Amino acid sequence: MKFVAKIFNKRANWAIPYAIFLALFVALPLVLILVYAFQDAEGAFSLDNFRRFVEQPEAVNTFIYSIGIALITTILCILLGYPAAWILSNRKLNRSEITVVLFILPMWINILVRTLATVALFDFAKLPLGEGALIFGMVYNFLPFMIYPIYNTLQKMDHSLIEAAEDLGATPWKVFRKVTVPLSMPGVMSGIMMVFMPTISTFAIAELLTMNNVKLFGTTIQENINNGMWNYGAALSLIMLVIIGITSLFSDGEEQNDSESLI
Numbered sequence: 001m002k003f004v005a006k007i008f009n010k011r012a013n014w015a016i017p018y019a020i021f022l023a024l025f026v027a028l029p030l031v032l033i034l035v036y037a038f039q040d041a042e043g044a045f046s047l048d049n050f051r052r053f054v055e056q057p058e059a060v061n062t063f064i065y066s067i068g069i070a071l072i073t074t075i076l077c078i079l080l081g082y083p084a085a086w087i088l089s090n091r092k093l094n095r096s097e098i099t100v101v102l103f104i105l106p107m108w109i110n111i112l113v114r115t116l117a118t119v120a121l122f123d124f125a126k127l128p129l130g131e132g133a134l135i136f137g138m139v140y141n142f143l144p145f146m147i148y149p150i151y152n153t154l155q156k157m158d159h160s161l162i163e164a165a166e167d168l169g170a171t172p173w174k175v176f177r178k179v180t181v182p183l184s185m186p187g188v189m190s191g192i193m194m195v196f197m198p199t200i201s202t203f204a205i206a207e208l209l210t211m212n213n214v215k216l217f218g219t220t221i222q223e224n225i226n227n228g229m230w231n232y233g234a235a236l237s238l239i240m241l242v243i244i245g246i247t248s249l250f251s252d253g254e255e256q257n258d259s260e261s262l263i
Helices: 002-007 011-037 048-055 057-089 097-108 111-124 131-156 159-167 172-201 204-210 217-226 230-262
Strands: none
Touching: 011 230, 048 057, 048 230, 057 097, 057 131, 057 172, 057 217, 057 230, 097 131, 111 131, 111 204, 131 172, 131 204, 159 172, 172 217, 172 230, 204 217, 217 230
């Protein structure tokens, strides 16, 4: 007990349980994906998994289609989420915190439950399940993840900059375009990452809202792993992680450029 107390006397040592958790459940799975991706069924080093992906038009087309669905979902979430976040953060238009809670409330419900509710809604309205239902379900499920980061950024924004722009004669539209939008870009970028990354890898939403008629890249990975093809599934997962990593770097670069342009 004295040894444990001595360890946790320093504030930095409180991060040890968190570091252990990250090592076991974040770093180790990523290392396993990397190892399996570059191995064949016998455990020898091989690039056949990546060659197989390139040589299979169905897998490549599914990957491109998944990126397209993710982009459409992300763009729609921005178009719907930014005005909603701006209205929620504007005290003149929204004077009640209850409205904010109503927008965030869907995040408290499991995503599968929300998707099943969407399926029931389409059945009740006698609307067909398919690509349209898939995009609707994606936007419905991930819209709160776009609204909240933007709302949080707009709430913390220095409003004296807006007042200064107005004092200098800027019109409301110019203030919004030259001040509000650049200052809110960190929230927009966070929202893009929170929407784009899970959308490109999801499979349950596509299976439920299209009756397995539309296959996304996450479904392909799931099918290969469930069928025991761990190496090929790991290679597909690694390809997806690389794309997501490139997107993250691009988003960070855009955020930095926006900040420099504002200065």
